[in-house]
Amino acid sequence: MSRAALAVVLLGWALPLWAGHGLLNAFAGIAWLPPAGTTPDSPWYAADRLQERSALALADAAARPDLIEAIAREKLAEAEAMLRAGKLDAAATALTHWQALAQTRVAEAAPAQQGQAVNALLEQQYIALTDYLDLPRAHRVPLLTATRAVASACTALLAQLPRREREGLFFRAEEVRWSLEMAAAADEQGL
Secondary structure, three states: OOHHHHHHHHHHHHHHHOEOOOEOOOOOOOOOOOOOOOOOOOOOHHHHHHHHHHHHHHOOOOOHHHHHHHHHHHHHHHHHHHHHOOOHHHHHHHHHHHHHHHHHHHHHOOHHHHHHHHHHHHHHHHHHHHHHOOOOOOOOHHHHHHHHHHHHHHHHHHHHOOHHHHHHOHHHHHHHHHHHHHHHHHHHOOO
């Protein structure tokens, strides 16, 4: 094989690796949000919240982190559905619950679970920021505000991780940081 042909083959292999702002997408293959389910504008929302709180209260220590993450992802899905529908008060309710669950996950993360907690929060932020520009421009700012609050809690927990674990999450953290900057820039530019 000639050098030129080898260069073309290698270039053809390497080009798909670049995404976003020049990094391989660190979130390739993650599970996206579940369906919104019962949303805050529903008369059944209070019963749904009671069921979720009961499930959390009854969950054993091993199952609780995964349950918190599942409910948090559902709250994020609810918030996005409400923002798309222009129901800002209902979206604010779901976003408040999402932030509270993120804070709970951070507060309850045992040292051995902190990396998993950071990873889950980074995934949720990435999803929120990826969906951000698809939301109606007039309604989406509360999502950015809530995502910044979750990012703050996540960053604080990330700083507590051992260096090796922190370095393992570097590209995901950078992708979220960059996505936050791009979302804010899009708003400033009126996009």
